[in-house]
Amino acid sequence: MSVLAQSLASGGIVLPILDGPLQLSPEIASRAQFGWTISVHILFAALSIGLAPFIVYFTWKSVRTDDERFERLRSFWIKVFAAGFVMGTVTGIPMSFQFGTNFPQFSSVAGEMIGGPLAFEAKMAFFLEAVFLGVLLFGRERVSDRTYVLSSVLVGFGAWLSGFWILVVNSWMQTPRGYEMVPEMVMGQQMEVAKLTDPIAAFFNPRMTWMYVHMINASVIAVALLVAGVSAYIVWKKRDSEAWNTALKFAVLILLVSAPLQAIHGDAYGRHVEDTQPQKFAAMEAHYETGTADLHLFAVPKSPDALTDPRAENLFTISLPRVGSFLASGGDFDAEVLGLNEYEENPPVALVFWSFRIMVGLGFLFIGLALWGGYLMYRDRLSDSTRYLKAMIVASPLGYAALLTGWYVTEIGRQPWVIQDELTTSEAVSSTLSGGEATLTLVGFVAVYVALIAVALYVLRWLIQDELRELGVKESAGDRWYGPIPGVSDDD
DSSP: OOHHHHHTOBTTBOOOOEEETTEEOHHHHHHHHHHHHHHHHHHHHHHHHHHHHHHHHHHHHHHHHOOHHHHHHHHHHHHHHHHHHHHHHHHHHHHHHHHHHTOHHHHHHHHHHHHHHHHHIIIIIIHHHHHHHHHHHHOTTTSOHHHHHHHHHHHHHHHHHHHHHHHHHHHHHHSOOSEEEEEEEETTEEEEEEEESOHHHHHTOTTHHHHHHHHHHHHHHHHHHHHHHHHHHHHHHOTTOHHHHHHHHHHHHHHHHHHHHHHHHHHHHHHHHHHHOHHHHHHHTTOOSSBOOOEEEEEEESSTHHHHSOOGGGEEEEEETTHHHHHHHTSOTTOOBOOGGGSSSOOOHHHHHHHHHHHHHHHHHHHHHHHHHHHHHHTTOGGGOHHHHHHHHHHTTHHHHHHHHHHHHHHHTTTTEEETTTEEHHHHSOSSOOHHHHHHHHHHHHHHHHHHHHHHHHHHHHHHHHHHHHTTOOOOTTOOTTSOOTTOOOOO
16 A cells, blocks of 8 residues: 555545556545645635734724824735735635536535525625725725725725635535435436525534634734734844834734634634534544543654554553543533544544644644733833744744644544535545546646745745835845844843
């Protein structure tokens, strides 16, 4: 068996990976292609969502106070927002086509349930965001101050509304409600398809509010870390920049609120997952035997095999006995938690298990960074601490790492279902798609999207360099962020 096949082995069941030496099966290639596509797209979608409060605040302060600090920050971050919006559009459009090319059975079964929300996302959110983003970019001297501030609010609202409609679709796939399965002829084939019976129940299914709050807040955290990292870098280059010291302080304040909130909300969210998707919860803790569950705070593989099959006996763990049961039940240390052995087919447990630990570990790191920054702000030494500036520069991409691993827990943990308890992924994939075709398009999407990520990073770097030039900072070949900062204490 190939290394790839072994890495996707789950619970003793090996997924059918390879049709040939260099060829993935249609199902695995299609899953990987859609997973890669949405992984890249979500980076830019989260950028729009997370930047919304920053754009609104900087725009409002700029218009209200006519302060050069906020005008500079408004101009810079609107450009970043626009670049992310373009990239989000480019990376997002192919996903809707993949429903037809790679998962036509899913489109046939769930078309009536997902078509409306996806259309609402385009007509209600995307165009709202696009129109008023144009006002923000080109209308500062052409519209009134009130209209300009309102435009920033509507751009942010459009970004958050877009997230709402997308998560309506995804949450319905996790906990489907408001429908009935009826027989219907589809392209000459008798199928059971989902018919909408209750739009309110479908749109506001049990998972919707949990996912929406968690995703919006995760995006805010990711962008707050990005803003803090960019600000810390520019403050390192020019310590007396009032604008970027202000941006750094505001980002830390956002983190002080959002990072602890994510931990509190995530704890309650986990109990909801155990109630509605016990198999996913068991995969998050690699809990195989039904009974009381421990909470693995820290886990290290004892052998390479444990990376792909993380049973408790294969790991060195620091665990809290029965605390998994306590968290799952909301207070009962003796509560029974269903194990993975109760199911015929399980998700790739290793991916879910390790993704969950990375997400949670990073979440506590963000709380620590927020509290550290708050302490420095209290002492009026935020921009004077070399260590903190370094830490925030390094941490600037980690919010996206936490967001992606959390998304993997949500999506991979649902397998083998594409619609929970109704349609499996293997049933949803195209029956006419060959392994060679699916593998070739996967390689193509990886190559193109890597190029798009490179372009996005280049644009961000160019914007930062342009900002430094405007601030009168001269770049030099030997300049590195980790070098000493003259006159700055390294004690904090």
